[in-house]
Amino acid sequence: MFTGLIETIGVVEEYNDSSNGVTITITDCSPILEDVHLGDSISTNGVCLTVIDFDELKTKFKVGVAPETLRLTNLGNLNKNSKVNLERAVTSDVRLGGHVVQGHVDTIATIVNKTKDGEAISYTFELRDKNFINYIVHKGFIAIDGTSLTVTNVDDSKGQFSIMLISYSQSKVILSQKNIGDTVNIEVDLTGKLIEKQIEINLKQLMNSEDSILNQLITSIVERKVKELIK
Template sequence: MFTGIVEIIGTVKEYITVDDSASGGNGVSLTIQNAADILGDCHLGDSIAINGTCLTVTEFDNDTFKVGISQETLKKTCLGSLEKGDKVNLERAISGDVRYGGHLVQGHVDTIAQIVSRENESNSIIFTFKLRDTEFIDYIVNKGFICIDGTSLTIVDVDYSAKTFKIMMVAYTQSKVIMPSKKIGDWVNIEVDLTGKLIAKQVQVALENQLKAKDSLLLSYIDKSIERILDEKLKK
């Protein structure tokens, strides 16, 4: 688990599509440098979020670490577009004594979104994003949490018809994350608030159970509602 509070910004040292080294496993690997500040307590197998994506450390030294990237992760995230020299947000998995300055983040990216506008307001920047997988707009609510490229942010506006949402980034946050360097048309990783997904699942299960039950109060209500509507139509 993570908090969405970026610890440092690292730099892509190497991106290998078929890494045949011992730590690469013949898969895709990503090596990040300028990461010394978060590697003092690092161990093989630890989780580090790169742009909001929880990945496992397979090799490290004083300044760099390597992770493997699965094909499923490449489909869900923007990591496949990273190139040598690109900057990335980094956060270690939380320990028991960490304050939750952001919100509970799994590091499991749901989808990606494209920056469709950015505008300055005083010392803040307002970003507007459009989701690639539009069904996730249902989990985004005004003043709710969202994790963008590993950064915990607050939604300031949602347009459910256009499938877009906005966040406002204050000056302090701008200095700590990679978002300000991005331009219109760039893509970002999105993890919607876990709470919304859990509630939606609970409601779905409850409705399905009601529909299966012989003495379902829900079905009874639906039947009565249909009867009432039909009676009203027939009277006309």
């Protein structure tokens, strides 16, 4: 689990795509490697990846990337010298300043607008998989390349949403370096998906029970409509 508060920006030293799979070596990140061990999780542009190796001085680390991860994220677009947001998994004594981020990216989005607003930058994104707009709400949380941000606007019909990046954050995350046409990794707030699942389960249970209030209501409405038609 992560908070969406980026600890440092790393640099891709090596991107290796072979028959054995994809591995990425990330350097310039010694501040977050002091207490990292093999098998630990590090959020890399919002994707929870497992550390499989690091150098003796702990200035860089290596991760493996599964095919499913490549399909759902934009990690396949990385190359040497690409910059990435990094955050270690939380510990019990970490203050949750952002929001609960799993590091399980749902889809990618494309930047369709970028404008200055005072010292801040306003971004509008369009989702590749439009169905995820159902989980994005005005003033709700969203993780963009692993960064916890607040949604400022939602256009359900276009599958688009907007955020605002304040001046302080612009030097702390890679989003400020991206432009129109670039892609980002999106993880929607888990809360919406959990609520949808519970509602779906409850509705199925009500529909399968003949004595449920829902079935009684439906029966009552149908009977009333039938009577109206007969008249």
